[in-house]
Amino acid sequence: MNYSYIVKGSFINRPNRFIAYVQILTGESKGNTVVCHVKNTGRCKELLLPGATVLLQYHPEASVLGRKTEYSLIGVFKMREGDTLLINMDSQAPNLAAYEWLLGCGSVCEIKREVTYGQSRFDLAFQLIEKEESGNIRHIPAFMEVKGVTLEEHNRALFPDAPTIRGIKHIEELIHAKKDGYEAYLLFLIQMKGMTGFSPNERTQPELKKALQKADAAGVHILAYDCQVTENSMTVDQPVPVYLD
Incomplete structure (x- = not known):
């Protein structure tokens, strides 16, 4: 179960179950705010907190495939007392x-x-x-x-x-x-x-x-x-x- 074109981002908000706004932290698009497809329709309220570091998969073929977004949110670093837990959020x-x-x-x-x-x-x-x-x-x-x-x-x-x-x-x-x-x-x-x-x-x-x-x-x-x-x-x-x- 491998991914390609992974970048890190800082979570901003999630206006509905399907999309989120994230600021890119790494890669060529560093600093840009992008709309991401959230590959998990669960609530995830304890994970997707403002400022949380998330993992995004970039889809370079998005325009060819007719995707509405170039990025998918697939993971999150959950801050806990004393450590950080990496959680895959991709429901597929x-x-x-x-x-x-x-x-x-x-x-x-x-x-x-x-x-x-x-x-x-x-x-x-x-x-x-x-x-x-x-x-x-x-x-x-x-x-x-x-x-x-x-x-x-x-x-x-x-x-x-x-x-x-x-x-x-x-x-x-x-x-x-x-x-x-x-x-x-x-x-x-x-x-x-x-x-x-x-x-x-x-x-x-x-x-x-x-x-x-x-x-x-x-x-x-x-x-x-x-x-x-x-x-x-x-x-x-x-x-x-x-x-x-």
Whole structure:
């Protein structure tokens, strides 16, 4: 999950969910104020504060492609007491990062993206490779839904930062898939490092916590992984404990 043409900027404001005004801090356009596409429709109020240092991806082909903006806001440096945390904010990055991660797993094959099942479209579908005691190899069909996580409090990753009806629907569909004989996975991809655990954000949406507990009881695999995040890349890294209580 790599980016090109990355520059730093200073966040000014966000008049709506889709755009932000940023002053460029590095590169040939240093000092200019530009309009950026925000690649995350979440609230992100704790991240996008006036003066925050953000990462922008420059799109040199913007005019050819008919883009309205030449820049996309993809990351932010969150100032915390005693340190600075780099967070990838690109909501499209988790799906691709998870896909690349599965490609490197020797226990899966036939990986597909954006697969329809029932009334939903899951991010990933694949075959689990299982070796039986007899030595035979069998393939088990599986679905995975991926949710990007950018909210943290005191080194605990939380999801969501805004109510998500669509997220509840996906959880219900994963439960149905499990009952129909598929393996079902819900991956919370934490777009940062240094988290000690993951929890549903009960203050924002208590229904999600109940849905996750229901899914866990039904046999849906609920996973959380953190990511190695740099200014121009994001890679799935290590599992993080999941707390549903």
